[in-house]
Amino acid sequence: MKILEQIYMPQESVNDEDVVIVKLYFASGDAVKNGDEVLEIESSKRSMTLMSHTDGFVRYHCAEGDRVQIGSLVSEIMDESHTSRTIESVAQSSHEPKNATQTFFSKNAKRLMERKGLSEIEFQGKDFVNEQDVQFFLNANQDKSPQQENDSFTASLKKQVRIEKLSAQKRREIEYLSSVQAHGLNSSLSISINAAPVIHFSHTFLSLFKGSLLPIVMYEVARLLKKYPKLNAFYNNGSIIYYEQINIGLAVDLEDHGLQVLGIEQTDRLSMVKIEEEVLSQIQLYTKNSVKTSNADITFTITDLSNENITTFSPLINKDNGAILGISALDHFRHMNLSLTFDHRITEGKYVARFMAELKKRIENGGNGIGKIKK
Amino acid sequence: LDYGRYVGFTELNNYQTSVSNGTYPVVKISPILSQANLTIVTYGGMCHEVLSCIDELFYEHDFKSEIIVLSQINPINVEVILDSVETSRTLVVIEEGNPTGGISSEVIAMVAQQVNHHVRYLKIGALPVPIPAVKSLENQVLPRKERIIDTISQKLS
Numbered sequence: 001m002k003i004l005e006q007i008y009m010p011q012e013s014v015n016d017e018d019v020v021i022v023k024l025y026f027a028s029g030d031a032v033k034n035g036d037e038v039l040e041i042e043s044s045k046r047s048m049t050l051m052s053h054t055d056g057f058v059r060y061h062c063a064e065g066d067r068v069q070i071g072s073l074v075s076e077i078m079d080e081s082h083t084s085r086t087i088e089s090v091a092q093s094s095h096e097p098k099n100a101t102q103t104f105f106s107k108n109a110k111r112l113m114e115r116k117g118l119s120e121i122e123f124q125g126k127d128f129v130n131e132q133d134v135q136f137f138l139n140a141n142q143d144k145s146p147q148q149e150n151d152s153f154t155a156s157l158k159k160q161v162r163i164e165k166l167s168a169q170k171r172r173e174i175e176y177l178s179s180v181q182a183h184g185l186n187s188s189l190s191i192s193i194n195a196a197p198v199i200h201f202s203h204t205f206l207s208l209f210k211g212s213l214l215p216i217v218m219y220e221v222a223r224l225l226k227k228y229p230k231l232n233a234f235y236n237n238g239s240i241i242y243y244e245q246i247n248i249g250l251a252v253d254l255e256d257h258g259l260q261v262l263g264i265e266q267t268d269r270l271s272m273v274k275i276e277e278e279v280l281s282q283i284q285l286y287t288k289n290s291v292k293t294s295n296a297d298i299t300f301t302i303t304d305l306s307n308e309n310i311t312t313f314s315p316l317i318n319k320d321n322g323a324i325l326g327i328s329a330l331d332h333f334r335h336m337n338l339s340l341t342f343d344h345r346i347t348e349g350k351y352v353a354r355f356m357a358e359l360k361k362r363i364e365n366g367g368n369g370i371g372k373i374k375k
Numbered sequence: 376l377d378y379g380r381y382v383g384f385t386e387l388n389n390y391q392t393s394v395s396n397g398t399y400p401v402v403k404i405s406p407i408l409s410q411a412n413l414t415i416v417t418y419g420g421m422c423h424e425v426l427s428c429i430d431e432l433f434y435e436h437d438f439k440s441e442i443i444v445l446s447q448i449n450p451i452n453v454e455v456i457l458d459s460v461e462t463s464r465t466l467v468v469i470e471e472g473n474p475t476g477g478i479s480s481e482v483i484a485m486v487a488q489q490v491n492h493h494v495r496y497l498k499i500g501a502l503p504v505p506i507p508a509v510k511s512l513e514n515q516v517l518p519r520k521e522r523i524i525d526t527i528s529q530k531l532s
Contacts, residue, residue, distance in 0.1 A: 028458070061461060061491060063410070073491045104389060106437045127389035127408040130437035 004056045005077040007038060011070050019043045020168060021066045021074070032058045038075055041068075044172035044258070046289070052077050106130040112138075169258045180234075180317040185344040188314040191356040194364055196334040208276040213336070213363070214250075214304050215275045217327055220362045222246050222267035225300060228355045230347040231323040231340075232299050240322075240346050249298030249318065250279060252286055261318055262286055263298045302327065312337040322346045387426070399447035401455050411441035413531070414459040416482055417469045418445040421518065425469055428523050436528045448478050453485045460486055460494055467497045467527060471517050474500030497530050499523055 009019060023040040026032060037049040038058055052058065056077035062068050103123055105113070108131035113120070116138060123129045123137070166174075180186070195213060202211055209215050225232045225246050233242040246268040249261035262282035264275065301318045304327040315326040323342040330336045338359065342352050387404065395401040404426070405411055413432065417425045422444045432438040441459050445451060460466050466486055468479035479498035486494065502516045518526075 063462065102388070104433065106434050108437055125408075127406050128433055128439050130412075130433065130439065132412075132437065133409075 003076050004054045004079055005052065006073055007050055007052070007075040007077070009041070009068050009070050009072050009074050010050070016043050016070060016172065018067045018069050021062050021064055021068055022047060024060055024062075024064055025049075026058045026060075028058065028060045030058055032056060032077060042168045044169040046169075050074070104128050109134045173259055176319040177316045179319045180321065180343060183345070186317060186341055187344050187349060187352075188339055188341045189349065189352050189356055190312050190337045190339040191360050192335050192337055193360050194334065195330055195336050197365075198363055199330070199334060205272075206276060207273070208280050213306065213327060214302070215272055215279065216363060217304075217325070217338070218248055218250070218264065218267060218275050218279070218302060219270075219272050220359060221300065221302065221325060222248055222270075224355065224359055224362065226268060227358075228351070230351060231342065231355060233346055234320045234322045235343050235345045243299035245299060247297050247299045249301040249321075250282070251301055251303035251315075251318075251324075252283060254287065257286060257289065260286060261298055261301055265297065301325070306330065306336065312339055314339060315341050317341055317343060323352075387429075390429075395452065395455065401446065401452050402444040403441065403455060403459070404444070405441040405459075406439050409439050411439045411459065411463045413438040413440045413465050413467065413527070414443065414456065414463040415440055415467045415469060416443045416445065416456055416479075418448060418478070419471060421469050421471050424518065424520060425523065427520050428527075431520075431524055432527060435524070436532055438527065438531075451478075451482060451485060453482070453489065456482065456486055457489055460490060461492075464493065465495045465497075465531060467499065467531070469499045469518055469523060470501075472500055473503060474498045475503065495531060497527065499526050 020042045021039060022042050025037050025039060032038060032052045033055050034053055036052050038052050039060070039062075040047060040049045054077050056079055059076045059078055060074070061072075061076070062074045068074055103120065103126050105120065105123075106129070109129045112118075112131055112134045113122075116134070118134065118137070123133070126133070198213060198216055199211065202209070202213060202216060206212070206215060229242050230240070232246055233240050235241075245266055247263050247265050248267040249263045251259065251261050253259040262279070262285075264270070264278045264282065267275065270278065298318065298321065301315075301321055301324040303315045303324060305313060306327050306329045309329045311331065312328050313326050315324045317324045323340055326339040326341070328337040328339065338356065340352055340356055389407055390404050391407045393403045393405070395403075415425055422442075425442055429440045429442065432440055441463060443455055443459060456466070466483065468482045470477060470479050472478065474480065477498075477500060479500055483496045483498060487496070499518050499522070501518065504516060506516055507513050
């Protein structure tokens with residue numbers, strides 16, 4: 001028996017370390033043709049199918065519902081069906097029950113069920129239930145366990161609410177943001193900036209983002225981070241990890257593409273024009289779902305809600321970052337707020353206040369400092 | 376299947392029996408619904424000893440066993456074993472013979488050469504002494520229910 005093709009789990013999104021197998025279109029041993037869809041996966045970004053590129057017999061290395069590591073082997077196309085010379089179910093055998101006659105529980109399963117107040121009815125229809133099955137059941141139902149405490153409340157709630165399961169993308173987002181937010185030692189500072197002069201500059205000199213402050217803020221932040229390395233770092237297990245490079249990430253959330261952070265490598269070395277070009281090219285890649293940079297490359301994040309008429313907000317720090325800067329909208333007086341959320345385990349308010357004051361100065365004097373645009 | 380005895384014709388609650396085609400078939404006894412988390416490969420006289428262990432392995436130690444009984448040991452139908460190990464990720468080979476350089480070593484080597492993932496392996500066989508002629512001593516040397524369960528639970532739990 002020869003292996004004609006091996007199908008590995010592709011990296012669909014840079015933020016994914018694993019994906020969920022949603023559906024297997026065949027059973028192991030079935031014949032497949034070139035171009036047949038073999039299995040469906042759900043990444044944090046979207047669902048997609050993997051295809052066979054040759055004729056043969058499929059052999060799966062995963063099951064529906066499995067969470068599979070990126071790059072791992074999920075399926076093979078063989079030159080002959082392995083089932084044809086192995087086991088065939090004896091369907092007519094009277095010795096083969098079709099359904100579980102009763103459910104058997106292991107000692108550990110019973111113990112855990114007793115501790116968690118679960119009844120055997122919860123596992124009706126199963127053949128064997130061990131501790132792992134009970135644990136799996138508890139994990140799958142952990143969101144609704146508070147509701148189970150009060151059945152009447154649950155019943156009334158069901159009439160009043162609509163329950164929607166979180167998408168894989170949202171779950172991934174929660175996982176990433178929780179890694180820095182969970183400890184609860186973050187703090188936010190805001191500063192008001194007179195943007196009138198720099199808006200004029202933006203209209204005059206920027207070619208792609210006319211009227212936007214984003215490239216200017218990125219440009220100034222990248223240069224200032226060299227002086228404030230604690231904001232270009234992250235906390236890990238009692239240590240501060242400083243990044244050598246300054247790669248600013250831009251949080252983008254366009255319809256149907258999901259929230260993603262686009263990295264601009266070595267932002268501090270780029271001219272304003274280059275930053276504009278890089279941001280545009282990253283956004284184009286993002287809309288085509290083919291962003292190359294991984295989350296690990298981003299050392300500081302900027303999120304821009306200036307188009308949404310937001311006056312001030314507290315952004316959430318990205319995974320493996322120590323700070324994030326939020327850009328709010330301009331008010332009638334052409335003032336705007338910049339808000340910086342930082343990890344208080346790395347630095348403290350005074351250090352950040354200095355950074356913000358200096359950033360304000362640089363942006364307000366933008367017409368001078370950044371006027372020397374290099375093409 | 377061997378020793379003039381049959382496998383799979385005894386009612387086992389919640390297990391199903393499958394038999395491969397061919398003159399020397401492979402018999403697979405697996406949970407009817409659950410995915411097994413333990414693959415046990417055996418042959419010959421050990422088969423019924425192994426079957427007597429599966430209830431206790433489940434109840435006491437949480438193992439859902441899939442038993443693969445070989446009736447031919449050369450060539451070995453390794454595909455059936457590979458299929459089972461894909462999901463269980465744990466392979467135990469039990470034989471009456473001496474496990475050093477025996478069939479269990481061969482089965483484990485064949486599987487290890489072909490799997491693409493981590494599998495835990497264990498072989499259980501006769502103690503490294505000549506097999507005694509006296510029945511009571513033979514029972515001490517050959518793998519029996521208690522030793523099989525103890526070894527699996529100690530090494531794999």
